[in-house]
Amino acid sequence: MDVRNIVVVGAGQMGSGIAQVCAQSGYHVVLHDINEDIVERGINSIHRLLTRAVEKGRITDIEKDGTLNRLTTSTDIGRAHDADLVIEAVIENLDVKKELFQQLDQVVAAHTILATNTSSLPITEIAAVTNRPGKVIGMHFMNPVPVMKLVEIIRAIQTDEETYLKIESVAKELNKTSVTVNDFPGFVANRILMPMINEAIYTVYEGVASPEDVDTVMKLGMNHPMGPLTLADFIGLDTCLYIMEVLYEGFGDSKYRPCPLLRQYVQAGWYGKKTGKGFYTYT
The missing domain is CATH 3.40.50.720 (NAD(P)-binding Rossmann-like Domain)
Structure with a gap:
């Protein structure tokens, strides 16, 4: 039919x-x-x-x-x-x-x-x-x-x-x-995208660079239309954390461990664009 x-x-x-x-x-x-x-x-x-x-x-x-x-x-x-x-x-x-x-x-x-x-x-x-x-x-x-x-x-x-x-x-x-x-955790899109976003968050967490500079590197250096931290705010940091936890649990591999800063932002209620604050502030 x-x-x-x-x-x-x-x-x-x-x-x-x-x-x-x-x-x-x-x-x-x-x-x-x-x-x-x-x-x-x-x-x-x-x-x-x-x-x-x-x-x-x-x-x-x-x-x-x-x-x-x-x-x-x-x-x-x-x-x-x-x-x-x-x-x-x-x-x-x-x-x-x-x-x-x-x-x-x-x-x-x-x-x-x-x-x-x-x-x-x-x-x-x-x-x-x-x-x-x-x-x-x-x-x-x-x-x-x-x-x-x-x-x-x-x-x-x-x-x-x-x-x-x-x-x-x-x-x-x-x-x-x-x-x-x-049918594997994260399929293709999120299995590749979310660890990249998580690593971008780690660079902020470890003091390597500011969110603005991390995003600028990926936009101007890798020709991404949107930086990974801006994208994370757009997706929702709560969603990013949830998907990282699915990957971490599904594969049991430490490379998928969610960044502590991501977890802390979610605990604070800073989910990104939908709540007005994430790695950037939205009005």
């Missing part, structure tokens, strides 16, 4: 971005979250981004209206029953995701594929709590979703070939470039 109807669970920044690109690509999309306020914020975010795209001449008013007409909202998980594909984009917590996948497994149709947007957690373990492990897969979008072209498609050990091929096809329909990744 072809994928026509998509339910995105989680209406935060990632979930609303995924819902937007799916609707723009012609899919009928339900954006779901646990309460109306969160869903409303997600839809308003999509509306703002589409309006900006019209103003910049990237899309037409007709395309904007068509996208919005293909989007509906929900606070009832039962709406997932008609989905051909569910993409989960909730908090990066394994227990929360496993509980949600158990619930979805009971609600959706037999043919439905369950995909998780996790950036580092084990797909194999999530698949194991369902009665359809062959139809569970990772679909890790990059942030911001409407802009970034990459999708990591992560195969759990149980994922069957038909499921993989359908998700590869969906990624192509979304005008994304997909890479195939096996």
Whole structure:
């Protein structure tokens, strides 16, 4: 069965971005979250981004209206029953995701594929709590979703070939470039990115250089569009710490040990841009 109807669970920044690109690509999309306020914020975010795209001449008013007409909202998980594909984009917590996948497994149709947007957690373990492990897969979008072209498609050990091929096809329909990744901690993107960010934090922690100078080295010396500490603030230092802990626990290798300064900033509530303070101050 072809994928026509998509339910995105989680209406935060990632979930609303995924819902937007799916609707723009012609899919009928339900954006779901646990309460109306969160869903409303997600839809308003999509509306703002589409309006900006019209103003910049990237899309037409007709395309904007068509996208919005293909989007509906929900606070009832039962709406997932008609989905051909569910993409989960909730908090990066394994227990929360496993509980949600158990619930979805009971609600959706037999043919439905369950995909998780996790950036580092084990797909194999999530698949194991369902009665359809062959139809569970990772679909890790990059942030911001409407802009970034990459999708990591992560195969759990149980994922069957038909499921993989359908998700590869969906990624192509979304005008994304997909890479195939096996289920190891951090996959590819975060296994490479997060240790680099962690090492940049160590250079500040050890007094090697200031955050500004570390970022300048990586921007001007390595041609990175954004310095690693600015990027860490943008991602969220709490998220960076969580992913480093997943890597450290998953591999048992000291090279993945989170920098004490990262842990201290998170303990202080300095998560980066979303709290107004991280390695930089935001107003």
